Amino acid sequence: MRLYAKLEGQNPSGSIKDRIAKAMLxxxxxxxxxxxxxxxxxxxSGNTGIALALAARLRGYPLTCVLPANVTSERRRLLELYGxxxxxxxxxxxxxxxxxxAIELAERDPSFFMPFQYANDANPRAHYEGTGAEIxxxxxxxxxxVAGVGTGxxxxxxxxxxxxxxPDVLVAAAEPLPGDEVMGLRSLDDGYVPPILDVSKLDRKLxxxxxxxxxxxxxxxxxxGVFGGVSSGAVVHAALRLADELDxxxxxxxxxxxxxxxxxxxxxxxxxxxTAMGRSVxx
Amino acid sequence: xxxxxxxxxxxxxVGGQRELEAHGSxxxxxxxxxxxxxxxxxSQLLEDGQLAPFVNVYVGGxxxxxxxxxxxxxxxxxxxxxxxxxxxxS
Numbered sequence: 001m002r003l004y005a006k007l008e009g010q011n012p013s014g015s016i017k018d019r020i021a022k023a024m025l026x027x028x029x030x031x032x033x034x035x036x037x038x039x040x041x042x043x044x045s046g047n048t049g050i051a052l053a054l055a056a057r058l059r060g061y062p063l064t065c066v067l068p069a070n071v072t073s074e075r076r077r078l079l080e081l082y083g084x085x086x087x088x089x090x091x092x093x094x095x096x097x098x099x100x101x102a103i104e105l106a107e108r109d110p111s112f113f114m115p116f117q118y119a120n121d122a123n124p125r126a127h128y129e130g131t132g133a134e135i136x137x138x139x140x141x142x143x144x145x146v147a148g149v150g151t152g153x154x155x156x157x158x159x160x161x162x163x164x165x166x167p168d169v170l171v172a173a174a175e176p177l178p179g180d181e182v183m184g185l186r187s188l189d190d191g192y193v194p195p196i197l198d199v200s201k202l203d204r205k206l207x208x209x210x211x212x213x214x215x216x217x218x219x220x221x222x223x224x225g226v227f228g229g230v231s232s233g234a235v236v237h238a239a240l241r242l243a244d245e246l247d248x249x250x251x252x253x254x255x256x257x258x259x260x261x262x263x264x265x266x267x268x269x270x271x272x273x274x275t276a277m278g279r280s281v282x283x
Numbered sequence: 284x285x286x287x288x289x290x291x292x293x294x295x296x297v298g299g300q301r302e303l304e305a306h307g308s309x310x311x312x313x314x315x316x317x318x319x320x321x322x323x324x325x326s327q328l329l330e331d332g333q334l335a336p337f338v339n340v341y342v343g344g345x346x347x348x349x350x351x352x353x354x355x356x357x358x359x360x361x362x363x364x365x366x367x368x369x370x371x372x373s
Contacts, residue, residue, distance in 0.1 A: 043370075095370035118370060151370075175346070178369055180291050188292055188327050191337030191368035205346035207364065 001243045003251045005226060005236075006135060009258030013054040013078075014047075015229075016131070016256040017117075020153060021051035023126035024115035025059065034113050036060065041112040043067075043102035045095050045150075045281045046075030047257055048117050053082030064112070066102040068094055070280040074261040092181060094281050095150075096192045117151050118194035124157030132161025135252055142166045143249035146239045148231035148256055148283060149173035149205065152197025158254065159201060172204040174231070174238035176213070179278025206241060208234035210277040214267055216240075217259065229257040231283035256283070285313055285357050288364045296323040305363075310340055311353030313363060328365070337368045 008016035028034035040056050040063040042049060049065035056063040063084045067076070070091030079086055087105070089097040099118065106114045117123050131154060135142060145162055147154040152173075159171035199205065208216075210230075217233030220226040228236075232255035239253045262282075270276035284304045289297055297303060297317075307313035318325040328338055333353070340347045341364040347355040357363065 096367075099370045173346075177364070178366070188335065188337045188367050192370040193336060193368045194370065199346070199348045202349050205349045207341050207344045207346070207366075 001246065001248055001251065003236075003239055003243065003253060004139065005220075005224075005232075005253045005255050006131070007226065007258075008131075008254060008256050009228065009232075009260075011051075013051045013082075014257055014260060015051060016154065016254065017047040017051035018054070019126040019130050020117055020120075020123045021048065021055045021115075023122040024117065024120050025052075025055050025061075027120075027122040028113065028115065034061070038113050039064065039111055041066070041102060041106055041114045042117065043089075043095070043098035044117075045098065045283070046071050046079075046261065049084060050075065050078045050082065052115065053079055053084040056084075057082050064105075066098045066105065068098050068281045072261055072280070073264050078261070091280070094178060099192055117153065118192075119196060121196065123151055123153035124160070124196055127154045127157025128161045129157075131254065132158030136162055136165040139250060139252070141250045142169050142252050143246065144170045144172060144239070144242055144251040145254070146172045146174060146235050146242065146251060147254035148235055149175050149197070149202075150231075150256075150283060151194045154254055154256070155202060156196055156198065170203045170242070171201065172206065172238060172242055173202050174206055174208050174234045176231070176234060176283055177207045177209045179210070179274070179280075181279040204242065206238045208237050209274065210267070210282070211273045212237045213282075214273050214277075220255075221259070226255070227259040228255045229259050229262055229283065230277075231256050232259075234283070284359060285361045285363055287313065287317065288362065290366055292367055293324065293327060293365065296327070297321050307357055309353065309357055310342060310347050310355045310363065313357055314340075314353070339366045339368055340364070341366070 011018035043066045066087045069088040089101040213234035216236035235253045267276040305313045305316045
């Protein structure tokens with residue numbers, strides 16, 4: 001078995017979201033939806049907001065990010081440093097709350113342009129043309145692609161591109177198991193499935209508890225010297241689980257960000273990782 | 284018997300319990316068992332005989348939509364986790 005890791009934390013603002021931030025703004029400018037002086041608005045648990053904040057800053061667009069109240073301080077600080085305005089959504093509602101509030105704000109004020117990564121085709125397209133194409137160019141064989149599922153963009157876009165080069169590739173999602181504290185929805189109808197995510201195009205979808213994600217994160221750091229974020233640890237955990245099912249093969253893990261934005265978190269020394277992490281949104 | 288973890292959103296329907304035991308050799312049978320005992324769960328978990336769109340069900344930590352859906356086998360001692368669909372990391 002060979003495991004490869006694509007280190008997306010090396011991107012300009014520190015995560016894979018730099019790809020979709022640029023792609024969504026490029027597409028909106030090309031279509032005329034986004035013109036000079038228009039304000040941007042986006043729901044985010046951090047990385048997309050940060051990536052958009054960088055791109056928006058360079059292009060001259062004011063940006064407002066709707067962010068769950070319980071994300072790490074590094075995410076908030078980076079947004080502020082890039083000049084984004086932050087509107088908090090209830091931490092207990094997780095990213096669903098940020099989506100809900102952003103949609104409300106956008107409907108109330110049409111001067112906002114919301115790229116809306118959850119439903120924007122530029123998101124998976126960026127991964128088709130970028131992430132997936134780069135993997136296909138780099139490797140002669142890919143049996144499994146593992147990535148975290150958030151919006152679904154990486155899996156949909158890179159998965160589609162890899163299937164063109166490697167028709168039998170297994171496209172596998174690693175998904176966070178949220179703590180009770182961030183599932184405070186009024187009803188299941190408050191749930192949210194990103195429009196760009198087509199679960200029928202996934203071969204596997206594995207739930208990864210926080211404890212296992214942190215174990216994966218430590219493994220990456222201690223064995224490979226790779227400092228990944230929480231979702232990277234989850235992806236590695238899922239990859240190793242799938243590796244156990246195969247006799248041989250090539251598994252590509254997409255590691256969405258580095259560990260830098262999690263340094264303030266208290267799970268590093270926690271004896272009960274699930275309790276330490278249960279109150280927050282991590283990826 | 285399988286152990287079924289209930290998300291906070293549905294605990295009011297099952298007397299506040301976080302985890303329940305249920306009978307069934309498939310996910311569908313387990314859900315039917317739960318609904319028979321707690322009828323308000325029916326409209327939450329199922330829609331037109333299929334899994335409702337905003338609920339995810341996992342067996343052995345894997346989403347049954349990528350296995351055999353409601354026909355996904357459930358063995359004695361398996362854990363099922365019910366979760367609301369959540370907008371993911373972004």
